[in-house]
Amino acid sequence: MAPSIHDxxxxxxxxILRMVHAVQSGxxxxxxxxxxFFVALYFDVLRHTPSPFNMDGQGEDLFFLSNGHxxxxxxxxxxxxxxxxxxxxxxxxxxxxxxxxxxxxxxxxPGVRIASGSLGQGLxxxxxxxxxxxxxxxxxxxxxxxxxxxxxxxxxxxxxLYAGAKKxxxxxxxxxxxxxxxxxxxxxxxxxxxxxxxFAAFGWDVMHIRQGNDLDAVRQGLREAIAxxxxxxxxxxxxHTSMGHGVDFMAGTHKxxxxxxxDEQLASALAQLPETLGDFxx
Numbered sequence: 001m002a003p004s005i006h007d008x009x010x011x012x013x014x015x016i017l018r019m020v021h022a023v024q025s026g027x028x029x030x031x032x033x034x035x036x037f038f039v040a041l042y043f044d045v046l047r048h049t050p051s052p053f054n055m056d057g058q059g060e061d062l063f064f065l066s067n068g069h070x071x072x073x074x075x076x077x078x079x080x081x082x083x084x085x086x087x088x089x090x091x092x093x094x095x096x097x098x099x100x101x102x103x104x105x106x107x108x109x110p111g112v113r114i115a116s117g118s119l120g121q122g123l124x125x126x127x128x129x130x131x132x133x134x135x136x137x138x139x140x141x142x143x144x145x146x147x148x149x150x151x152x153x154x155x156x157x158x159x160x161l162y163a164g165a166k167k168x169x170x171x172x173x174x175x176x177x178x179x180x181x182x183x184x185x186x187x188x189x190x191x192x193x194x195x196x197x198x199f200a201a202f203g204w205d206v207m208h209i210r211q212g213n214d215l216d217a218v219r220q221g222l223r224e225a226i227a228x229x230x231x232x233x234x235x236x237x238x239x240h241t242s243m244g245h246g247v248d249f250m251a252g253t254h255k256x257x258x259x260x261x262x263d264e265q266l267a268s269a270l271a272q273l274p275e276t277l278g279d280f281x282x
Contacts, residue, residue: 003276003277005039005044006215009215011275011276011278012039012073012076013246014275014279015079016076017247018266018279018280018282019090019092019093022090023260025101026072026093026260027069027071027072028260029243029244029250029253029255029258029259030073030176030243032243032245032250033213033242034241035073036213036214036215037145037218037239037241038077039077043077045219045226046063047140047141048060048061051083053111055113057140058138059140062113062129062133062143064126064143065144066116066121067145067147068102068103068116068117069101069102071103072092074103074111075089075099078112083111084110090280119153120150120153121155122145122146123155123173126144127162127171130170131166133170139170141171141172141229142170143171143173144172144174146175146176147178147181148175148186149181151175152190160202163202163203163204164203164204165203167203167233167234169234171234173235173236174239175195175238176212177239177241179243180257181254182257196238203233203234204233204235204236205234205236207235209239210240211240212239212241213241213245222237244256246272247268247272249265
């Protein structure tokens, strides 16, 4: 029987944990919280050609990961959707690997179009790419993902103001609203207020995905967002997720933002996540 899209989140979470554990370095929490988003995007919504990879992305939907520290989930889904071999996940964060801790472009990893180690820059790039598509007569869309803590970067709001003012209506930006960042909750570090109202005030069409860890809810939300494009406003999705979702002792806390599990913790976590498609070789 062919694998179902619903088999993917558990396998992707296994990939994330095994990659981070192997090198005792990386960011599992946000990666696991965004797993359903990446699976829905790459396996259901995005109009893309994994191979051969076209860096320019002409005639394809484009995705830009702005909060690049959640590279484990990005790499897993790129590999599982055919951009490169699943076996290469075993090189994550190792010397001379194409799978750096934060995505970069000079290694030539298929699927990665921008370096995103510095937070706050992805929306600016995406706005430019979306306008370039309009100028080229390309009717495909541009998608981005951002962390809610990342919105504390001022460059985000400059780009958001520009996108609304210039009616960049082929752009869909999703905010991972998990309420957590590296030093604590966003309410403790810098309260974000009503994120949706802020984007709406900047001229965006705002919608919410209330169950961001429900694959079908995310798929439906992304389709609804696509239906709103071309109507004079960029689209903002506020997606409510739980950091570390899928493993009981990791869920809902900032403590797993950038911490690798021990051997015992890995074993406990993997016991909660069925191996559905086959692990990459260690």
